[in-house]
Amino acid sequence: MSSREFILNQIRQSCQTEHSEAPTLPLFHQNSVDIIERFKQSLIAMGGQIIEADPQDPYKFVKERIAESKVICSVVPEIQGNRHLTETTEPKELQDIDYGILRASFGVAETGSICLTEQDLFINTLGYLPQHLIIFLDPKQIVENLHDAYARPEWKQIHYAALHSGPSATADIEGVLIRGAQGVRSLSVLLIE
Amino acid sequence: MEVGLFIPCYMDALEPEVGISTLKLLERFDINVTYPFDQTCCGQPMTNTGCHTEAAETEKLFVKNFSQFDYIVMPSGSCTNQVRHHFDAIKQTDEVQHVRKNTYDLVEFLHDILKVEDFPWASFSHKVAIHYNCNALRGLRHASMSERREPFFSKPKDLLSKVKGIEFVDLERPDECCGFGGTFSVFEEGVSAKMGQDKVMDQHRSGAEYVISADSSCLMHQKGCAMRMGVDLKYAHIAQILNGDLS
Amino acid sequence: MSDLQQEVQPKGAKIKGNKPVNQLEAANRFIAASAHQQMHDQRLWDLRKKRDAQMHLIPEWEALRDLASDIxxxxxxxxxxxxxxxxxxxxxNGVHVHWAKDAQESNDIITTILKERNAKSLVKSKSMLGEECMLRQHLEEEGITVIETDLGERIQQLDKEDPSHVVVPAVHKSRTDVSKVFVKTLNAEQGNNDVHYLAETQRETTRPYILNADAGMTGGNFLVAETGAVVVCTNEGNADLSANTPSLHIVTVGIEKMIPKMEHLAVFIRLLSRSALGSPITQYTSCFRGPRKGGEMHVVLVDNGRSTRLASQKFKAGLKCIRCGACMNTCPVFRRSGGLSYGSTYAGPIGLILSPTYNAHKYRNLPFASTLNGSCTNVCPVKINLHEQIFAWRETLADEKELSLSKRIIMTSLGKLFAHPKAYRMAVQTGDKVLSYLPHFIVYNQLNAWGRQRDIPQPPKETFHSWYAKNYMKKGKADE
Structure with a gap:
C-alpha cells in the first residue's frame, strides 16, 4: 500500500462522521466605514507609507522619491525606470534594485494590505529583492476587509499572489521592531486610478 | 431552604475563622444551614493529579454527606468547580447529579440565588484588590475574563460594592494565575513561588491594603510569599468582609 | 536582579534519551537567571496585551473564534x-504532491527531490514540522547546506539550540546573547549589541545564500482544498524570497493544516497574527498555487501521527492548532520557565498536549507544568480546550502507568484518607490541637517545598470542625 493510501485509510477509519457542509460565513461589513481613510490608517499602522498625489502632476512625489536612486525597476507605464525585465530575467538578478515600482491588483482597508499577483510582479522577486517598493493602487479597488479580499477572483487565477502589509519587519531580538528584515525596507502606496 | 455547608479541608485546618464567617453570614438569611459532620475533602488533589480512581471514594462520601440538601454551599470557587465539573469518577446517579447541579460557591449563592442587595452590618474602609481564583473565574464565571471580548462583570465586586467604604484598586494583570494551582504549589515549587512573588508585587504596586478573594487557597500561597518577601499586604476572604468580621 | 546584558543565557532542558524530561529543573534554572526570565515574561506579556488590544477592535472577535473552531x-x-x-x-496547477507517513519518510522524500536535482544548498523559512521531523539535521547529514532565513530561527540555528517559541524562536535571548552568537559565527563586530546592527548583519549574510541556493523550502500555515493553494504567513519576507528565488520550491506541511475554501481563509488570517503578535496581519500573507515560470514546486503532506490522533475523541482537538503561540504568550508557567525547559518541539500549553502524543513516557511530566488556570483555552483563536486536555492527559498518563511513583503513592494514601472521615479526623486533630500546619496534600508531600520561598501559615487554636462541635453541637444544632 502506498503511503497515500495508508494515510487516507487511516484518516477514514479515524473519522466516522456523517457528511456535513462546510460552515458558511458572513462578510462582517461595517456600514459606516470610510474605506479609503481606513486603508491609509491601516497601512501606516503596518509601517507602510502613503504618497500623496500632487494635483498638477500626480507622480511628482514618486519621481522625487526615486530621483537619487541608481537602479529603478518600474513595471508601470507611468514611470520610466532604468532596469528592464524580460521573460528570461532570472529572479536573483533583481538583487541590486533600489526601487521597484508596480501596480497592485487590489487593497484591503482592514489591514492596509495590497495584493500583488505574479502578473503584477512580472518576476516574483520584484516584491522582495528591491530595497524599496512603490505601489500604485486604484482606490476603487480597495475592499473593506479580508472576507472581501479572499472573495476576489485573483486567488483562483494565478500561481502566486501575496498580500503585502507594509514593508518586511522583524522583532525577533528583544522585541525591538525593525522595518526591513529580509524583504523590502519600505513600502509606499500612491492611490491613483 | 435547606443548605449544606462544606468547609474545604485546608480551610478547616488552617483558616477556621473563614469557615465561621461563612456560616454566620449564611445564618443571617432566611435559610437553614447545616454542617454535615463527616465531611472531608472535594477530591481535587487526586483528580487534578490524574488519579480519578483514587478520588472515587472521596466523591462518594461527599455525595452521601450532601445529597439531602436543596443547596450545597462552600466558600471556595475551586472546590465548587471540582464538584460541578469534575465529579466524574463515580456513577452519575440522580443523587450525584443533584449534588453537582446544586453546589454553589458562596459568591454565586449570595449573588445569584439569594440575590443579596445589602450588607448593612459590614463596612470596610480600605483599598482593596480583588483576586480571582482561576477555577472561579474561568470555570464558574465569577467575572468577565481579560482573554475574551465580553462586557465587564464581576460577582465578587458586585457584592463588595454593597459594603460601605471599599475603594477598589486595579492590578496590572488582573486575572493572571497566582501560581497556587493545588498540588502544583509543591510539585512545581520553583515556578509556583515565582508566580506568587510576581502577583504580590503587582498587588503591592497597585496600592492595595487588602487583597480579597473568594478562595483562601490562593490567598494562603500569596500571603506566604508576601510574608517571606517582607511586603506589607493583608489578605482576607470575601466572607470575612461581607459578614463584617473585619473592618 | 542582575543586568540582562551581563547575565549568561540559561540553557534548556537536559535531554537524556528516552528518560522523562525534567521540565521543572530547567525552569528553575531559567528563573534563577532573573533578568532573562523577567525580559521573557515582559516581552510575551506585551504580546498578550497587544493581542487584547486587537481583539477589542474587532466586534465579531468571538464569532470569528467560533467560526474558526467550526471550520x-x-x-x-x-x-x-x-x-x-x-x-x-x-x-x-503543476504541483508535485507527495505523501509521508512519518518524519523519516518525509525526510527521505525531500532528500530524494534534492539529490535528483543535484541540489547542494537549501534556504528555508520557519517550519515547526521541519523541527518536529528534525529535517535540518537529516539534510545536513546528507551533505546538504541548510540555511534558516528567519532571523530568530537563524540565531537558534547558529547557536545550535532549538527554537524556544513557535512564533518568536529566540525570545529567550538578550541582544548580547545574539551578539555573542553572531561574533562567533557571522564575524560580527565584537561588543556591538545594537539590535539594528545585528538584524542587518543577518540580512546581509543571509542574502547571498538566498540568491545562490539550489532550492527553497517553506512550511505552510494553511492548505486550501478548493484551489490547491499553500498559504504562508511571515513578517520578514524570507518565505517569499526562499520560495521565489531558487527554481525549486519544496513545501513541507502537516495534513491537519487543511481548510476547505478561500473564503474560510479570511477567518484564520484575521485571527492568526492578531492572536500571535497583536498585529492585524503578518506583513506577508502569500498564496502558492503552482510553480513559477520555469520552476518546480513540490508539496510534501506529512502525517507523522496525526491520522491516528484523529481517532482520539479526547485529544483530537489539538489538531485544530494554527501555531499562533497565543497560548504560550498567555501561559504564566511558560513565561516563567522559558520554552526550552520543555525539551520538546512544541512548548507551552499546546506542547503539554501535543508532546505526549509523540512519546508519553518522555513527556510525562509536561502535563503537570500547568496550574490548569484556563487562560490558554480562552485566548486560543480556534478554541482548543487546552486546559481541559492538559487535565485529561494527567488521567491518561495515570491510566498508562506514567505517573511518577511519588505522585501515585501520595494520591493513593490521600484518596484513602479522604474517604474515611474518622481516620481523617484522627489525622487532622487530637482533641482541639491541630497537628498539621498545612493542607494535607502538602503534609503528605513535601513540607519543604512549601516553606522554601513561602512562609507557613500559623496554625490556629482549633479547626473549624472542632469549633463547630463545641459551639453548635452543644446547642443541639449539629447534624450528626
Missing part, C-alpha cells in the same frame, strides 16, 4: 476528502 472541526471530520481535493487541484 477546523468540519475539515478534520472530512480530512480525507479534502486532502484528495487538494491533491487534485494542486496537481492540476
Amino acid at each position: 477546523k472541526s468540519h475539515t478534520l471530520d472530512h480530512l480525507a476528502d479534502y486532502l484528495e481535493e487538494f491533491e487534485r487541484n494542486a496537481k492540476a
